[in-house]
Amino acid sequence: MTKIEILQPAHWPDVRRIYLEGIATGQATFQTDAPQWEDWDKSHLSDLRYVALTDDGNMAGWVALSPVSSRCVYAGVAEVSVYVSEEFRGKKVGQALLQHLITESEKANLWTLQAGIFPENEASVKLHEKLGFRIIGYRERVAKQYGVWRNVYLLERRSNAVGID
Secondary structure, eight states, X not given: OEEEEEOOGGGHHHXXXXXXXXXXXXXXXXXXXXOOHHHHHHHSOTTSEEEEEETXXXXXXXXXXXXXXXSGGGTTEEEEEEEEOGGGTTTTHHHHHHHHHHXXXXXXXOXXXXXXXXXXXXXXXXXXXXXXXXXXXXXEEEEEETTEEEEEEEEEEEOSSSSOO
């Protein structure tokens, strides 16, 4: 069983390790290396990032939000990142983290969460769809990764509780 806690700077070595595991799959991100803590910290919302920890303190995964724009009209819109350690994939850790993030994002008055996912990452697409995301776009040949053009689904989840007026 895992418990979800607020991501702290002390968690960074494990967050980075799990991020690198995701990068190594070639299906999680266009990034080719994990940033330093300071850069990662600046690019993610400080109050909406969480880790899943096992009873013995091992990190099973993490989830965080990044703003999509600095313009005030997009204050309720954020982009999701969710990563699960190799040894915990397929054990509903990602689902627990993403559901927790959705709940907390609505408490923080966010009305739209979005994600960009490679079509080949079927597990991530299914996870997001299970939790209310829908594919709203397909970005064809949007960028090259290791010399190969990649496509990306754009998924969106609109809150049923926030931003409905």
